[in-house]
Amino acid sequence: MTQVTAADVKELRERTGAAVMDCKGALAEAGGDMDKAVELLRVKGQASAAKRSGRTTSEGVVASYIHANAKVGVLVEVQCETDFVARSDEFQDFAREVAIHIAGSPWPPQVVSADEISEADREAERKVFEAKAKEDGKPDNVVERIVEGQLQKWAKEVALLEQEHVRSDRYEGKTIEDLRAAIASQTGENVRIARFARFVVGQE
Amino acid sequence: MTQVTAADVKELRERTGAAVMDCKGALAEAGGDMDKAVELLRVKGQASAAKRSGRTTSEGVVASYIHANAKVGVLVEVQCETDFVARSDEFQDFAREVAIHIAGSPWPPQVVSADEISEADREAERKVFEAKAKEDGKPDNVVERIVEGQLQKWAKEVALLEQEHVRSDRYEGKTIEDLRAAIASQTGENVRIARFARFVVGQE
Numbered sequence: 001m002t003q004v005t006a007a008d009v010k011e012l013r014e015r016t017g018a019a020v021m022d023c024k025g026a027l028a029e030a031g032g033d034m035d036k037a038v039e040l041l042r043v044k045g046q047a048s049a050a051k052r053s054g055r056t057t058s059e060g061v062v063a064s065y066i067h068a069n070a071k072v073g074v075l076v077e078v079q080c081e082t083d084f085v086a087r088s089d090e091f092q093d094f095a096r097e098v099a100i101h102i103a104g105s106p107w108p109p110q111v112v113s114a115d116e117i118s119e120a121d122r123e124a125e126r127k128v129f130e131a132k133a134k135e136d137g138k139p140d141n142v143v144e145r146i147v148e149g150q151l152q153k154w155a156k157e158v159a160l161l162e163q164e165h166v167r168s169d170r171y172e173g174k175t176i177e178d179l180r181a182a183i184a185s186q187t188g189e190n191v192r193i194a195r196f197a198r199f200v201v202g203q204e
Numbered sequence: 205m206t207q208v209t210a211a212d213v214k215e216l217r218e219r220t221g222a223a224v225m226d227c228k229g230a231l232a233e234a235g236g237d238m239d240k241a242v243e244l245l246r247v248k249g250q251a252s253a254a255k256r257s258g259r260t261t262s263e264g265v266v267a268s269y270i271h272a273n274a275k276v277g278v279l280v281e282v283q284c285e286t287d288f289v290a291r292s293d294e295f296q297d298f299a300r301e302v303a304i305h306i307a308g309s310p311w312p313p314q315v316v317s318a319d320e321i322s323e324a325d326r327e328a329e330r331k332v333f334e335a336k337a338k339e340d341g342k343p344d345n346v347v348e349r350i351v352e353g354q355l356q357k358w359a360k361e362v363a364l365l366e367q368e369h370v371r372s373d374r375y376e377g378k379t380i381e382d383l384r385a386a387i388a389s390q391t392g393e394n395v396r397i398a399r400f401a402r403f404v405v406g407q408e
Contacts, residue, residue: 060405062277064268070296073266075279077403086405092274194408197401199281201264201290204398 004028016041018185045185052190059086060194065099074103076196081189094183094191098176101165102198109160112193117155125154160193208232220245222389249389256394263290264398269303278307280400285393298387298395302380305369306402313364316397321359329358364397 004027012023012034018041026044030036057079066073078095085091102109111117129147138146156162165171165179176193184191208231216227216238222245230248234240261283270277282299289295306313315321333351342350360366369375369383378386380397388395 058406061274062270062403062405063274064270064277064279066266066268069291070265070267070299073268073279073281075268075277075401075403077277077405077408079405087273095274195403197279197403199266199279199399199401201266201281201283202262204281 004032008032008034012037012041016045016185018045019188048188049181049184052184052188055081055190057081057190057192057194059083060192061086061092061095063092063095063099065096065103067100067103071201072103073199074099074196076102077194079192079194080187085187085189088187091183091187091191094179097165097167097179098160098193098196100167101163101176102160102196104166105163106166107157107163108198109163109196110158111160112195113161114155114159117158122151122155126151129154160196208236212236212238216241216245220249220389222249223392252392253385253388256388256392259285259394261285261394261396261398263287264396265290265296265299267296267299267303269300269307271304271307275405276307277403278303278400280306281398283396283398284391289391289393292391295387295391295395298383301369301371301383302364302397302400304371305367305380306364306400308370309367310370311361311367312402313367313400314362315364316399317365318359318363321362326355326359330355333358364400 004024008027009020009023012018012027013020015034015038016023018026022041022044023037026037026040027034030040059082060077060079062075062077064073064075076095076099078091078098080086080091110121126147129150130143133143133146161177161180162175164173164175171179180191180193208228212231213224213227216222216231217224219242220227222230226245226248227241230241230244231238234244263286264281264283266279266281268277268279280299280303282295282302284290284295314325330351333354334347337347337350365381365384366379368377368379375383384395384397
């Protein structure tokens with residue numbers, strides 16, 4: 001039987017965020033091979049994330065963040081499955097970090113996920129991109145492809161989950177979805193950003 | 205010339221919230237009669253409030269309040285005319301007290317003022333009241349009057365400005381509009397509650 005050291009378990013935990021028992025199991029199964037253990041946990045993690053994402057989230061917290069001399073304020077509702085997790089520091093920290101991101105983002109998100117963009121908003125945006133592409137003298141047969149690409153990029157920009165957290169020093173390019181998946185994995189619960197509001201003084 | 209005492213000025217300030225110079229002036233004009241001075245200030249106050257209410261409010265603050273184990277959260281934008289007033293403690297306190305009210309109100313407001321209720325919402329409510337009145341066997345010729353009365357009452361219940369502040373011990377039945385008028389008078393600026401959001405976990 002493979003010897004699983006505490007140092008290996010620690011390293012694996014840091015790399016994956018998985019629970020101690022899962023790290024031990026994965027290291028044993030991988031015969032002590034760290035990269036293989038990471039891979040095993042990732043596959044398992046995706047399986048359990050898929051299972052989790054269908055589960056009901058009726059608990060959670062509302063977090064707020066007030067920024068820039070009270071000129072910008074954000075309210076966000078983040079849901080999970082149990083009150084136990086809702087009360088935990090790491091879950092509440094996550095909710096707060098999401099609020100901080102929404103307040104500070106230079107491209108304030110308009111929806112939580114890209115599939116919430118209304119057809120009307122998408123069409124309005126499409127018209128702008130089309131007009132621009134034609135103005136630039138692009139031939140008709142490529143306009144559609146260009147516009148589709150721009151629309152996908154735009155949808156990502158306005159969708160909270162697709163955005164990289166503004167605190168790039170702390171989160172190194174991770175998106176809000178990356179952080180959501182991490183806290184879901186860490187708590188073992190389905191975590192869902194339900195909604196948010198962002199007020200800027202004088203910009204109704 | 206009438207002798208205006210510091211004690212009278214203090215009492216008049218407490219009763220009206222007017223500025224020291226205005227209190228002195230009103231007491232002198234009223235020949236030292238306290239009730240007459242209150243009346244003078246009230247008339248003057250209404251005149252200046254009417255003047256104020258047309259002025260542009262491009263400054264202000266966003267305030268938040270998180271309640272009940274982070275299960276309820278409120279964001280509110282309150283506007284005024286200058287950044288100087290926006291930064292003042294009394295203005296920020298007012299914004300916070302409005303947020304506290306919205307969070308704690310047993311009848312969560314749906315709009316800032318009654319005239320913002322959409323025609324569709326009003327009609328839906330009218331139908332409910334009509335059905336109820338007919339069910340109660342009220343004769344047709346009085347149903348309309350009853351329903352009108354109930355609609356007016358309902359509009360007041362869902363409009364933030366019409367509600368009595370939940371902290372009844374502190375505000376003794378004063379409505380949010382009373383408090384708004386008081387801070388407008390105190391600061392000498394047009395003060396406007398622009399918008400609010402209220403999130404309750406699990407109640408989208």
